[in-house]
Amino acid sequence: MRLEKGDIQRMAEDKKIERRQRFAGRVRSLMLRLLIIWFVVSFGFGILLVEPLNEIRLGGYKLGFWFAQQGSIFIFIALIFAFSSVMTRLERDYVDREKESGK
Numbered sequence: 001m002r003l004e005k006g007d008i009q010r011m012a013e014d015k016k017i018e019r020r021q022r023f024a025g026r027v028r029s030l031m032l033r034l035l036i037i038w039f040v041v042s043f044g045f046g047i048l049l050v051e052p053l054n055e056i057r058l059g060g061y062k063l064g065f066w067f068a069q070q071g072s073i074f075i076f077i078a079l080i081f082a083f084s085s086v087m088t089r090l091e092r093d094y095v096d097r098e099k100e101s102g103k
Helices: 007-012 017-048 063-102
Strands: none
Touching (some): 017 063
16 A cells, blocks of 8 residues: 555644554654664774774675775665665554544
């Protein structure tokens, strides 16, 4: 099912506070998990764990160097797509439950 025009607006105007709070909690939880992954990859692998990772080679480059230069950017882009995908599913579930409860 696709989101229809006005679904997001109806979600914002939903009077059922418990459902809105549960949805907002799931969104915050998702964002926190993705930010932790991003932090671990960019700061942890690119700065803190660079020496042990430099012993591994990827395409001729040291893995620590690769994470510091390109890896964290690739992971960030992958996290953007993951966030978009999960948010689409969460919004779809929210709208489906709203339509079921409205019937």
